[in-house]
Amino acid sequence: xxxxxxxxxxxxxxxxxxxxxxxxxxxxxxxxxxxxxxxxxxxxxxxxxxxxxxxxxxxxxxxxxxxxxxxxxxxxxxxxxxxxxxxxxxxxxxxxxxxxxxxxxxxxxxxxxxxxxxxxxxxxxxxxxxxxxxxxxxxxxxxxxx
Amino acid sequence: xxxxxxxxxxxxxxxxxxxxxxxxxxxxxxxxxxxxxxxxxxxxxxxxxxxxxxxxxxxxxxxxxxxxxxxxxxxxxxxxxxx
Numbered sequence: 001x002x003x004x005x006x007x008x009x010x011x012x013x014x015x016x017x018x019x020x021x022x023x024x025x026x027x028x029x030x031x032x033x034x035x036x037x038x039x040x041x042x043x044x045x046x047x048x049x050x051x052x053x054x055x056x057x058x059x060x061x062x063x064x065x066x067x068x069x070x071x072x073x074x075x076x077x078x079x080x081x082x083x084x085x086x087x088x089x090x091x092x093x094x095x096x097x098x099x100x101x102x103x104x105x106x107x108x109x110x111x112x113x114x115x116x117x118x119x120x121x122x123x124x125x126x127x128x129x130x131x132x133x134x135x136x137x138x139x140x141x142x143x144x145x146x
Numbered sequence: 147x148x149x150x151x152x153x154x155x156x157x158x159x160x161x162x163x164x165x166x167x168x169x170x171x172x173x174x175x176x177x178x179x180x181x182x183x184x185x186x187x188x189x190x191x192x193x194x195x196x197x198x199x200x201x202x203x204x205x206x207x208x209x210x211x212x213x214x215x216x217x218x219x220x221x222x223x224x225x226x227x228x229x
Contacts, residue, residue, distance in 0.1 A: 002228055012206055019168070
């Protein structure tokens with residue numbers, strides 16, 4: 001092994017540590033920016049039958065309703081979750097969901113159950129999720145299939 | 147004297163090439179371009195993720211030996227090899 005290779009082997013760990021520190025600073029800077037990202041329904045959305053997935057990259061939320069209790073389950077811990085039901089005149093009624101046992105589950109009693117009670121019923125919904133480093137939103141429709 | 151300066155200039159050029167590759171692979175591929183690179187899969191792994199986790203380290207190791215070889219060639223060129 002020649003002297004230049006030996007020097008490079010000694011210098012490389014210093015560069016690796018320097019890179020680690022700089023990338024950590026960069027990531028911290030990026031995380032402090034507020035990002036707004038749209039969530040997109042993954043397939044058909046049926047909240048009544050627990051089949052409503054909204055996603056953006058690795059982040060997914062599942063919106064479900066059981067006997068008037070609407071629950072949001074996510075792949076990452078959430079800071080807040082607000083669901084809106086939207087009527088035909090585009091008036092939105094907000095429901096601030098509360099944490100259920102862990103920041104991965106959020107729920108609240110809503111009027112959604114009555115809107116999508118029967119097969120074929122559909123409703124327009126909006127959701128705003130706050131998570132460390134950004135906000136996620138979606139406007140989507142749920143339709144009861146059975 | 148001129149030879150020494152020329153040797154040092156070529157040495158610096160190699161160092162800057164190594165630093166540029168180091169920056170592109172670690173920051174460029176592992177952080178700045180991670181999202182578009184993640185669209186490409188390498189052995190089941192997302193390419194941007196792979197560069198951030200392993201690819202940049204492999205490149206660093208490769209750079210060490212590449213730099214060693216190029217400097218050896220430079221030593222021969224300027225007759226300043228190890229005795």
